[in-house]
Amino acid sequence: MNRPQVRLLIAVLAIGSILIFSGCIDRDGEEASPLRAATVAVAGSTTVMPLVEACAEEWNMIQDEVRVTVTGGGSGVGIKNVAEGMADIAMASRDVKPEEIVAYGDRFVEFPVAYDAIAVVVSQGIYDAGVTDLSQEELKAIYAGEVANWKDLGGPDERIYAVAREVGSGTRDTFNGMVMGSVEAETPGVTTYHGSNAEVKTAVTRSNRAIGYVGMNYVEGGSLRAVAYQGVAPSEESIKDGSYPLSRALHLYTFGDPGPDAEKFIDFVLSDQGQDIVAESGFVPAG
The missing domain is CATH 3.40.190.10 (Periplasmic binding protein-like II)
Known part of the structure; x- marks a missing residue:
């Protein structure tokens, strides 16, 4: 290998090292995690939404492994989205309808979280x-x-x-x-x-x-x-x-057993801390 080629190789390696190193530093100069947090998508009832949003806000603050996002659209939208894989958890202010079970299958798992x-x-x-x-x-x-x-x-x-x-x-x-x-x-x-x-x-x-x-x-x-x-x-x-x-009872639904990340958030909502947030949001706790 001649001298110009050696110089080029050194330059390439140096640039690569800079890129790798910069990927481990966040904007404030602190070392960042090489892995992004998993995301759990929750969608559905605008009645249930305020309590789930409040729980998600607290959940996202106390840990950085699973990030929860919450959107509305109504109970029907949430049930459709969770059945079709567009959401991990549905919020519903009613039971799943018989026609929804016919359309998507009898795999809905119910988690009562509050009363309203x-x-x-x-x-x-x-x-x-x-x-x-x-x-x-x-x-x-x-x-x-x-x-x-x-x-x-x-x-x-x-x-x-x-x-x-x-x-x-x-x-x-x-x-x-x-x-x-x-x-x-x-x-x-x-x-x-x-x-x-x-x-x-x-x-x-x-x-x-x-x-x-x-x-x-x-x-x-x-x-x-x-x-x-x-x-x-x-x-x-x-x-x-x-x-x-x-x-009426307010529910979270998953389609089949919840995945491990969704289950962690549901467990949080049903915990003493989560049920305190439910009460603070103006609902009656399920427990």
């Missing part, structure tokens, strides 16, 4: 006018289009602005099943449909004549008021003892 309630909410003006309690018959009549004015329910002479969730929402399915009598019930009294609890909350608070339904943790003072249903107000106590009729 569907709160029936009205605009502040409607609540102040005296509409503070609705029976199943009254609520069903509103969403069936049989009652269209608040004066028929002891409220002001205002047309009812009824807000509901879009198809695919676990909250919608639970509401329809418990109030309307069927998950597939028609709701011709609905004025607008929305894709998330947050959108329903915004629609009701921006109106002075609206009614809607949201997960209990979305009720936070201001101009959004939860009414009693069948004479029982939604609260932690009435959810725990089962006296509030619109209570």
Whole structure:
């Protein structure tokens, strides 16, 4: 090998050494791990999402082996994504439907993580006018289009602005099943449909004549008021003892047994620390 070739070889080796060394140093000059953290994708119910996001934030802070990402889309989206391998864990505010088992197979594994309630909410003006309690018959009549004015329910002479969730929402399915009598019930009294609890909350608070339904943790003072249903107000106590009729369990689902990384996160959510986060997020712990 002649002298120019030797010099070229030395230069190449030197550059390679620099690249290898720089790959082990992060931007702050600290030694970085040569392996990236595994990722666990969670998707689904916007009702379950706040508690899972809070758990994921804590989980991602206390360890660096498994990073959890969380997206919404509704219970139906989460169940579809986990069955098709696009998510590791599904969030759902309802049970898996028979038709979903037919479509994807009977391999769903359920992990109840909390209890919640569907709160029936009205605009502040409607609540102040005296509409503070609705029976199943009254609520069903509103969403069936049989009652269209608040004066028929002891409220002001205002047309009812009824807000509901879009198809695919676990909250919608639970509401329809418990109030309307069927998950597939028609709701011709609905004025607008929305894709998330947050959108329903915004629609009701921006109106002075609206009614809607949201997960209990979305009720936070201001101009959004939860009414009693069948004479029982939604609260932690009435959810725990089962006296509030619109209570429900919240789930995580995997398709088949969870992988080791997904299992670690599910175990964290169900741990004492995770269940404390569930309570802090406005839900009733499963334990």
